Every structure is written in C-alpha cells, then in structure tokens.
Amino acid sequence: MTVELYHFWSSVCSVKARMALEEKGVAWVSRYIDLFRFDQMKPDYLAINPDGVVPTLVHDGAPVRESSIIIEYVDDTFDGPPLKPATALGRARMREFIRLCDDRFPAIVLPTLVKYIVPKLRNRWGEDELRRQAERRPTAFYRDAHARGVAGAVDAAEIARGEADIAGILDRMEVLIAETGGPWLIGTRLTLADIAVAPYFFRLLALGREGLWADDVRPRVGAWYRAVAARPAFKTAVTWPDETGGGYEEVGLSTRR
Numbered sequence: 001m002t003v004e005l006y007h008f009w010s011s012v013c014s015v016k017a018r019m020a021l022e023e024k025g026v027a028w029v030s031r032y033i034d035l036f037r038f039d040q041m042k043p044d045y046l047a048i049n050p051d052g053v054v055p056t057l058v059h060d061g062a063p064v065r066e067s068s069i070i071i072e073y074v075d076d077t078f079d080g081p082p083l084k085p086a087t088a089l090g091r092a093r094m095r096e097f098i099r100l101c102d103d104r105f106p107a108i109v110l111p112t113l114v115k116y117i118v119p120k121l122r123n124r125w126g127e128d129e130l131r132r133q134a135e136r137r138p139t140a141f142y143r144d145a146h147a148r149g150v151a152g153a154v155d156a157a158e159i160a161r162g163e164a165d166i167a168g169i170l171d172r173m174e175v176l177i178a179e180t181g182g183p184w185l186i187g188t189r190l191t192l193a194d195i196a197v198a199p200y201f202f203r204l205l206a207l208g209r210e211g212l213w214a215d216d217v218r219p220r221v222g223a224w225y226r227a228v229a230a231r232p233a234f235k236t237a238v239t240w241p242d243e244t245g246g247g248y249e250e251v252g253l254s255t256r257r
C-alpha cells in the first residue's frame with residue numbers, strides 16, 4: 001500500500017490533509033509541490049489535479065482531490081481513531097460545518113496573497129513573470145486572485161467583507177461548542193470538523209487576527225484552539241518544513257512575534 005501526499009508546507013489545505021494523516025497514524029510519502037516555483041502548473045501535476053491546487057492524496061495510484069474530501073477519505077480508509085461522530089445527527093452537524101468552512105474560508109486567500117505571497121514572489125521572480133504565471137492558473141479563482149494581488153487591485157472594503165464572513169464561522173463554532181458541550185466542535189471527540197478548521201487558525205494568527213478568539217470575545221473557541229494547538233498531529237502538520245529551503249520566518253508566516 002502506498003499513500004502519497006502532494007502538498008506544500010504553508011498551504012492551509014495541505015495542513016488539513018497532513019493533520020488527518022497524523023491523527024490516524026498513517027505512514028505517508030511526501031510529494032512536494034513548491035507553489036513558490038509554480039510546480040502546481042506542471043503537466044505531470046495537472047494530470048492528477050487539473051485545477052492546479054494542493055493537496056492531492058494518491059492512494060495506491062488513485063488520486064483523491066479536495067482537502068475536505070481527502071480528510072474524510074483518510075478516515076474512511078485507514079485504521080486509527082475514528083474521526084467522525086457516532087450518530088447521524090453528529091455527522092450532519094460535522095458536514096454542515098465543513099461545508100461552511102469550504103464556502104467561506106477562501107476569503108482568506110486575498111489578504112494572504114497581498115500581505116505575504118505576492119511580496120515574496122515579486123522579490124523572487126519580478127512583476128512581469130508574476131503576471132505571466134497568474135494567467136497560467138487553470139481556475140478563474142486563482143487567475144483572478146493572483147492577477148489582482150500583483151496589480152494591487154484589492155480594496156480594504158473587500159478584505160473587510162471576507163473577514164466578517166470568517167468571523168461568522170467563529171461565531172458558529174462558539175454556538176456549536178455550547179450546544180454539543182465540547183470540548184471539540186461536535187462533542188467529546190475530535191472529528192473532521194475540528195481538522196477542517198484548525199489550520200485556518202494558524203493562518204489567522206499569522207495575519208494578526210488572534211483577537212477573534214480572545215477569552216472575552218469567544219471564550220469557547222479560545223479554549224478549543226488551545227486544545228487543538230496542543231495536539232501532536234496539529235504541531236507536526238503545521239510546522240512541516242519548506243522542503244526547498246526558506247520557511248515560515250522568511251515569508252513572515254511565523255506565529256512567533
């Protein structure tokens with residue numbers, strides 16, 4: 001049996017996949033896709049992920065795409081602690097929440113591009129090359145996001161609208177933990193809902209948004225984050241090194257201040 005993960009160190013969706021694999025205790029082989037060198041648009045990778053995004057899990061030669069589908073596949077396929085609630089209602093709540101994250105968290109892409117990714121790539125490749133690479137992106141979402149990031153065509157009001165949507169996800173977390181009794185989103189056991197959202201907290205930290213889960217703002221989410229951050233699987237997933245050099249400090253994504 002071979003389990004390969006095509007991933008990138010600082011990609012939130014890659015962290016989701018790595019965390020699920022670590023929580024289940026699955027041995028996996030790293031296939032590194034360097035987004036800062038545009039590996040995601042090479043023909044070999046597009047053959048397994050036509051959207052040119054990471055992660056992709058390849059299990060015995062069969063590719064599985066989309067991070068939320070990958071984490072469920074990992075739970076369904078491998079031994080290890082179950083990562084889904086025992087009841088149908090619990091699983092429905094879990095999937096509702098994962099859907100919410102998939103729908104709304106892409107709003108974090110623009111502030112990340114503007115603050116970290118575009119400055120780093122511009123420094124390495126120059127403006128013209130970045131524009132050329134933006135046009136090569138296979139999906140309109142990333143074509144547009146990168147083109148606008150490079151052109152500086154992102155206004156504060158748009159970022160603020162996205163941030164309000166993201167704050168709404170944390171409101172939902174506060175309610176879920178209260179309803180289910182916590183300490184995890186769907187009750188007493190860590191589930192795919194926790195794994196689907198935890199990596200975004202690392203990114204929110206890097207963007208200086210930790211006030212969103214301050215104890216006087218969303219106390220249950222604050223306690224939840226401390227519990228998640230203490231898990232070895234989260235630590236391993238979130239500190240995966242840049243296999244080509246560089247790292248969290250270099251792009252300013254470190255949460256150390």
Ligand SMILES: N[C@@H](CCC(=O)N[C@@H](CS)C(=O)NCC(=O)O)C(=O)O
Nearest residue numbers: 011012013053054055066067068142
């Ligand atoms: N819906 C996809 C989204 C994956 C995604 O957007 N990945 C980002 C990194 S977090 C990426 O590969 N971006 C490629 C690019 O910027 O060109 C999933 O959940 O797997």
